[in-house]
Amino acid sequence: MSKESMPLLGATEIRRLADELGIRPTKTLGQNFVIDGNTIRRIVAAANVSPEETVLEIGPGLGSLTLGIMDAAAKVVAVEIDPPLAKRLPQTMAEFRPGRENDLTVILSDAMKVTELPGEPTALVANLPYNVAVPVVLHLLEHFPSIRHGLVMVQDEVADRMSAGPGSKIYGVPSVKGAWYGTMRKAGVIGMNVFWPAPKIQSGLVGFTRDTDRSDAPDRKQVFAIIDAAFAQRRKTLRAALSGWAGSGIRAEQILTLAGIDPKERGEKLDIDAYIAIARAAEQVPAEPKPES
Structure with missing residues (x-):
C-alpha cells in the first residue's frame, strides 16, 4: 500500500476515539482535532520530512497528524499533556500502522517543561494550541539544537507575526526571537472546517529552517x-x-x-x-x- 493510500483519521474515527475516551475538546488545552486526511498530507508534505528523520510532535491529541508524520518519517516522539490521550496513542498506532508501534515514543508532559528527549529529533511538526504556540516553539528551539527544521500550525495571525520582517506593523518579539534560530516563513493557510470542533479563525502554517550559526554571537x-x-x-x-x-x-x-x-x-x-x-x-x-x- 502506498503512503498516499494509508488510512488516516477522518471525522468518523476521531469522534469514535473521542467517545471511547469520554473526551470533549477543551479550550483550556487548545484542542482542535484535524479530521481531514488531505489536510494532514498537505501539512506533512510542507514539512519536508525525510524518511530517516525522527520527528518531534507536540500535542498529538487523538493521533491524526501523528499517523501522517509516521508515513514520512523513521520515528516520532510525541509529547502530550492530556493523560487519556497519551495513553491511547500507542494503541491507535497499532491499529492504523501495525508494525510501526516501536517507532512511536509518547511522553506525558507539558511541552514547556520538556528539556530532554529520547534520541535526537531533527524536525518539529505540530498542531499547536493558539495560546502557547510562540513560547513552545522558542522553548524547543532553545533546548533541542538537533531540531534543524519543521512546520507548525498556529493561529493565522500568529503565523503572520512569526514570519514578519522588519518594518512591518506586525513585526515584533516573536519575529525577532524566531530569527535568532533561523528563517521563519509563512507556508500556507488552513481553513476552519477541517477541525473538530471548528475554530472561529483560520490557522496558518509556519515553516522554519535553522540555518544560522550563532556560536560567535553574544549571550x-x-x-x-x-x-x-x-x-x-x-x-x-x-x-x-x-x-x-x-x-x-x-x-x-x-x-x-x-x-x-x-x-x-x-x-x-x-x-x-x-x-x-x-x-x-x-x-x-x-x-x-x-x-x-
Missing part, C-alpha cells in the same frame, strides 16, 4: 532582553526604550551609536543582526556607577 539571554525592552513600548525611540535596560538614556545612546544604529530609530525597524550588534556594543560600554547612598 542569547542578553540579546533577548534587549528585544523585550525594545518592544515593551514600541512607539518609543530605541534610546528611550533601552534606557532601563542600559541603566540610563545616556548609556543606551552610547551603545546604539557604537553599534551603528540611530538612537532615534524604533525597535520595529531592526533585524536580529542589529540586536546582536547592540548586545556586542554593550559589552564595550562600561555601566555607569551607581550613586552612593
Whole structure:
C-alpha cells in the first residue's frame, strides 16, 4: 500500500476515539482535532520530512497528524499533556500502522517543561494550541539544537507575526526571537472546517529552517532582553526604550551609536543582526556607577 493510500483519521474515527475516551475538546488545552486526511498530507508534505528523520510532535491529541508524520518519517516522539490521550496513542498506532508501534515514543508532559528527549529529533511538526504556540516553539528551539527544521500550525495571525520582517506593523518579539534560530516563513493557510470542533479563525502554517550559526554571537539571554525592552513600548525611540535596560538614556545612546544604529530609530525597524550588534556594543560600554547612598 502506498503512503498516499494509508488510512488516516477522518471525522468518523476521531469522534469514535473521542467517545471511547469520554473526551470533549477543551479550550483550556487548545484542542482542535484535524479530521481531514488531505489536510494532514498537505501539512506533512510542507514539512519536508525525510524518511530517516525522527520527528518531534507536540500535542498529538487523538493521533491524526501523528499517523501522517509516521508515513514520512523513521520515528516520532510525541509529547502530550492530556493523560487519556497519551495513553491511547500507542494503541491507535497499532491499529492504523501495525508494525510501526516501536517507532512511536509518547511522553506525558507539558511541552514547556520538556528539556530532554529520547534520541535526537531533527524536525518539529505540530498542531499547536493558539495560546502557547510562540513560547513552545522558542522553548524547543532553545533546548533541542538537533531540531534543524519543521512546520507548525498556529493561529493565522500568529503565523503572520512569526514570519514578519522588519518594518512591518506586525513585526515584533516573536519575529525577532524566531530569527535568532533561523528563517521563519509563512507556508500556507488552513481553513476552519477541517477541525473538530471548528475554530472561529483560520490557522496558518509556519515553516522554519535553522540555518544560522550563532556560536560567535553574544549571550542569547542578553540579546533577548534587549528585544523585550525594545518592544515593551514600541512607539518609543530605541534610546528611550533601552534606557532601563542600559541603566540610563545616556548609556543606551552610547551603545546604539557604537553599534551603528540611530538612537532615534524604533525597535520595529531592526533585524536580529542589529540586536546582536547592540548586545556586542554593550559589552564595550562600561555601566555607569551607581550613586552612593
